[in-house]
Amino acid sequence: MEKVELLVKNGEVWTPGGFVETDIAVNGGKIVALGKPPVLPESADTVIDAKGKKIIPGLIDTHTHHRDPGFTHKEDITTATMAAAAGGVTFSIGMPNVNPPTTTVERYRALIEHHKKNAIVDFNHNPSGTVPEEIPGLAKEGPLAFKIFMVKDTGRDYPHMPGIGINNNGELFKCFETVGQTGLPLMVHPHDQDLMDEIEGRYWKREDRSPQAYAKAYREFDGIIWDTAMSTLFRMQKALGAKLHVLHMSTPEGLAMLRRAKNEGRPCSCEVNPWAMFLGTWENVEKLGPYCLGFWVPPAHVEALWQAINDGTIDVIGTDHAPHTKEEKEKGWKDMWSCPGGEPQIQDYLSLFLDAVNQGKLSLDTLVRISSYNAAKIFNVYPRKGVIQLGADADLVVFDPEYRGIISVKTQHMNVDYSAFEGWSIEGRPSVVTVRGEVAARDGKFVGQPGRGRFLMRKPSHF
Ligand SMILES: [Zn+2]
Numbered sequence: 001m002e003k004v005e006l007l008v009k010n011g012e013v014w015t016p017g018g019f020v021e022t023d024i025a026v027n028g029g030k031i032v033a034l035g036k037p038p039v040l041p042e043s044a045d046t047v048i049d050a051k052g053k054k055i056i057p058g059l060i061d062t063h064t065h066h067r068d069p070g071f072t073h074k075e076d077i078t079t080a081t082m083a084a085a086a087g088g089v090t091f092s093i094g095m096p097n098v099n100p101p102t103t104t105v106e107r108y109r110a111l112i113e114h115h116k117k118n119a120i121v122d123f124n125h126n127p128s129g130t131v132p133e134e135i136p137g138l139a140k141e142g143p144l145a146f147k148i149f150m151v152k153d154t155g156r157d158y159p160h161m162p163g164i165g166i167n168n169n170g171e172l173f174k175c176f177e178t179v180g181q182t183g184l185p186l187m188v189h190p191h192d193q194d195l196m197d198e199i200e201g202r203y204w205k206r207e208d209r210s211p212q213a214y215a216k217a218y219r220e221f222d223g224i225i226w227d228t229a230m231s232t233l234f235r236m237q238k239a240l241g242a243k244l245h246v247l248h249m250s251t252p253e254g255l256a257m258l259r260r261a262k263n264e265g266r267p268c269s270c271e272v273n274p275w276a277m278f279l280g281t282w283e284n285v286e287k288l289g290p291y292c293l294g295f296w297v298p299p300a301h302v303e304a305l306w307q308a309i310n311d312g313t314i315d316v317i318g319t320d321h322a323p324h325t326k327e328e329k330e331k332g333w334k335d336m337w338s339c340p341g342g343e344p345q346i347q348d349y350l351s352l353f354l355d356a357v358n359q360g361k362l363s364l365d366t367l368v369r370i371s372s373y374n375a376a377k378i379f380n381v382y383p384r385k386g387v388i389q390l391g392a393d394a395d396l397v398v399f400d401p402e403y404r405g406i407i408s409v410k411t412q413h414m415n416v417d418y419s420a421f422e423g424w425s426i427e428g429r430p431s432v433v434t435v436r437g438e439v440a441a442r443d444g445k446f447v448g449q450p451g452r453g454r455f456l457m458r459k460p461s462h463f
Contacts (some may be wrong), residue, residue, distance in 0.1 A: 004032065004044045006437045011050025011398060013388055014057065014368050024055070026394040029436030034390065046439065048432055050398045056368045057386050058090025058121075058395030058433065060375040061346060062145075063187075063247065063271060063318030066092070066123075069114065070099025075323045075415045078450045080346070081120035082413035083321075085440035085448050087347040088430040090121050090395035091385055091456065096128035096147050101164045103128045105137045112141070112455050119453030120446070121435050122385075122395070128164045129186055130171075132178040139182035142457025144379040145245060146179045148172065150191040150229050167193035173236055180242025184458070185269070185378065187245045190229035190254075199225065200337070211289040214336035215282075215296035223251035223301070230254045234261055237268060245378065246270040249314060250280075250297050252304040259313050269378050271318035272305055272370075274349040277356070279420055290332025290339045291420045309362055309370060316375045317353070321346035323416045344414050347444075348407050348421055354399065354428025380458055394437035403429045413446050 006026035012019045013034075023040045025033035033040050061084065067075035077094075084092050094115070096102040102111055108127050115123055127138045129146030138146070149165040150172065166172045179186040199220050203213040218225065230246060234257045237244040246258065249270040261268040279288075280297035297305075308314045322342025332339030353371065357364050376386025384393055407421040433441040440448035 002041060004041050006046045006048070006394065006434065007041065007044035008048045008050050008055060008396060008398065011053050011055040013055045014365070015388065016373065018365070019054065024388065024394070024396070026434075026437040029394055029438070031388065031390055031392050031394050034388075048398060050432075052402070053398050053400050053431060054364070055388065056364075056397050056399070057372040057388055058397055058435065059088045059350060059371045060091045060093075060316075060379075060381075060385060061089045061319050061321065062093045062316050062375050062379065063273075063320050064092040064094055064346060065097065065320070065322040065342065066094040066115070067323065068098060069111065074325055074328075077115050077118045077123075078120065079413060079415040080321065081123070081453055082446040082448070083344070083347040084121050085433055085435065086413050086430075086444050086446045088350040088397040088399070088433050088441075089346055090397075090433065090435045090440070091381070092121055092123050092346075093144060093379070094123060094125040096126060097149070097164050101128050103131045103163060104134050105141060108138055108141050108143075115453070116451070116455055118450050120440060120448045120450055121453045122393075122456050123453050124456055126187060129175050129179045130164055130166055132174055135175070135178045135182060139184060142455070143184065144381065144458050145185045145187050146182075147187045147189075148175060149189040150193065151189060152193050167191075169232060172232075176236050176242055177240050180240045183243075185243035185245045185267070187247055188233055189247045190226055190233055192225045192228040195228055196225045209335040209337050211292065211294060211332055211336045212285055214294045215285045215292070218294065219296045219298065223253070226251050227253040230257055234258075234268065237261065237266060241266075243267040244269070247318065248273055248276070248320065249308075250276040250295070250301055250305065252301060255304055255308045255313055262313070269315040269374075270313075271316045272309065272314045273318060273320040274345045274352055275320065275343055276305060277302065278352050279343070284420075288420055290329045290336060291343070291418065293343045293420075294332070294336055294341050306361055310366060314370060315378060317349065317370050319345040319349055323414055325416060326418055329418070343420050344412070344416055347412055347414060348419070348426075350397070350399075351405075351407065351426040351429050352421070352424075354401070355426045358401070358427045381456060385456070394434055396432070396434045397430045398432040399428060399430045401428055403427065403431075405429060411444055
């Protein structure tokens with residue numbers, strides 16, 4: 001074989017059948033050969049020596065808030081995807097709570113054009129599925145899913161502004177049905193607003209609007225507001241047969257409902273967020289206040305989540321990367337209900353999960369499945385993404401399992417200047433990240449190109 005663009009040598013490469021020692025040759029952004037010389041070329045424009053390192057598919061983040069357009073004081077598509085690249089994410093799926101929210105074809109096209117000029121990693125964007133008349137047209141633009149929040153924000157109008165939330169079951173059913181007809185999955189943030197009105201009202205009556213009150217309200221009666229919402233969703237899914245992807249899975253009851261749906265062969269899946277696995281302890285709720293997102297996840301629930309990751313009930317990690325400025329967050333100490341929920345997550349979650357691998361909480365194979373492989377299958381970009389094989393995009397994370405370091409805001413590429421994980425020690429970090437064969441990050445530092453990220457549409461075969 002002649003000279004190629006990129007050669008990654010001497011690493012251990014993840015495949016669905018296990019890790020294998022192979023070199024990887026890349027041309028035109030695609031993997032063109034796997035093996036060893038003389039099958040593979042000796043030289044290339046760029047050679048990465050991955051001796052002692054492991055190579056996994058680039059991460060797919062199915063839940064990133066790029067904040068652009070409309071909230072670029074928090075983050076924009078360039079900073080969000082710089083942080084993504086540094087953290088090993090090579091494909092990022094954006095969420096519709098931008099301004100204007102992506103409820104129409106016109107807005108969707110404008111957002112995609114803007115992203116094309118400024119994104120560093122490949123991307124897609126989930127439009128809002130709240131306007132039934134717009135759904136068929138939006139589906140033709142190439143999204144991989146639709147998104148609905150079952151939330152109406154109380155005391156603030158962000159991150160769940162009017163137009164993207166539905167808290168009426170009839171409306172929700174109609175939207176779910178219409179999205180189902182497009183063949184695309186519906187991603188839903190489950191939330192029982194009526195029940196939440198009652199529960200949070202009890203705290204407000206006592207004039208308790210602290211971060212602790214907020215965290216307790218969301219987890220009251222073992223997470224009842226999540227569970228009643230999920231029960232509605234799973235029942236609607238059963239009636240419609242449509243694809244359902246549940247966001248923010250964090251309760252044992254929710255997991256039981258999902259297990260049952262999967263056992264019945266229904267097209268249901270879910271994500272787990274890094275904040276649920278690592279951040280939402282009561283200790284952190286007290287110490288970090290508004291910077292701890294506000295969602296408390298008690299130890300028994302975290303335990304149930306690890307079990308569900310290991311038995312395959314949990315399909316993907318969605319970062320729910322959701323930055324807000326320090327000023328916006330600081331308000332939460334006094335009144336958590338006036339403070340936007342959400343935390344930056346995208347740059348460090350691979351390290352957090354690699355650290356969990358080193359602690360024996362999950363296998364590296366499982367981590368690869370929930371961080372890229374499963375997402376590519378569920379959202380129908382497999383085998384172009386989510387696997388290292390001939391013909392796939394050369395989206396690679398070369399990582400050093402021996403790396404030891406500290407998470408610090410000093411090395412963050414995202415726009416905001418804090419991290420809830422500040423000072424945490426971690427084992428494992430991406431050494432080199434490539435997006436379609438081009439190096440986008442080295443040793444946690446972004447080195448890519450704005451505008452290099454491509455809009456990856458869903459496969460046309462679905463029409
Ligand atoms: Zn979110």
